Amino acid sequence: MQEWSTDQDIDAEAKKDADAKKAAEKAAEEELCVPIGEGENCW
Structure with missing residues (x-):
């Protein structure tokens, strides 16, 4: 997803x-966490 x-x-x-x-x-916009990798990391 990222370069x-x-x-x-x-x-x-x-x-x-x-x-x-x-x-x-x-x-x-929706104030949601989009998980990236493992754990609690979000955008």
Whole structure:
């Protein structure tokens, strides 16, 4: 869902693809947690 390349710094923010952007926007509108990976991490 996110693009990262070896040319980026480790701390650089990954670029979200179109699907990831839509999911993040929908979650923000609905105040929902969109889980990313394991645990309680959300967008």
